[in-house]
Amino acid sequence: MQLIQTPEFEAQVKQLRKTYRQIDIDLALLSVLEEGVRPQDNRLQNMGGMEVYKARLPNTSARVGTRGGFRVVYRVKDGTVILLLLIWAKSRTVNIPDSEIRRVASQY
Secondary structure (H helix, E strand, O other), X not given: OEEEEOHHHHHHHHHHHOOOOOHHHHHHHHHHHHHOXXXXXXXXXXXXXXXXEXXXXXXXXXXXXXXXXXXXXXXXXXXXXXXXXXXXXXXXXXXXXXXXXXXXXXXX
C-alpha cells in the first residue's frame, strides 16, 4: 500500500511540531499501515461509503500513551492507497466533527 499525506495533514503536523518536537518519531509508527496492519483503529460511521478510520498514536513528547496522544484520520482508497487526512493532539482537541472529516475525505 502507498501512504500519502494530504496538504491538510502536512499543515497540521507542521503546527504540532512546534509544540511536540518528537512528532516525527511518533509518525514513524504509521509505516505499519503500508504493510496492511491497522493498529488500534476503528472505522468511522456515516462517511458516505468511504473507508475512513481513526487511529491512536502515542505522544512521546508529552510522555502520554496512546490514550492522551495523537489522533490520526486516514482513508483507504481502492485498497492500494492510504491517504493521511487529519491529525490532532488529544490534549488540545477532544474530537473533530464528522462533518469536517467527511469534507476533507471527500476532497480526495
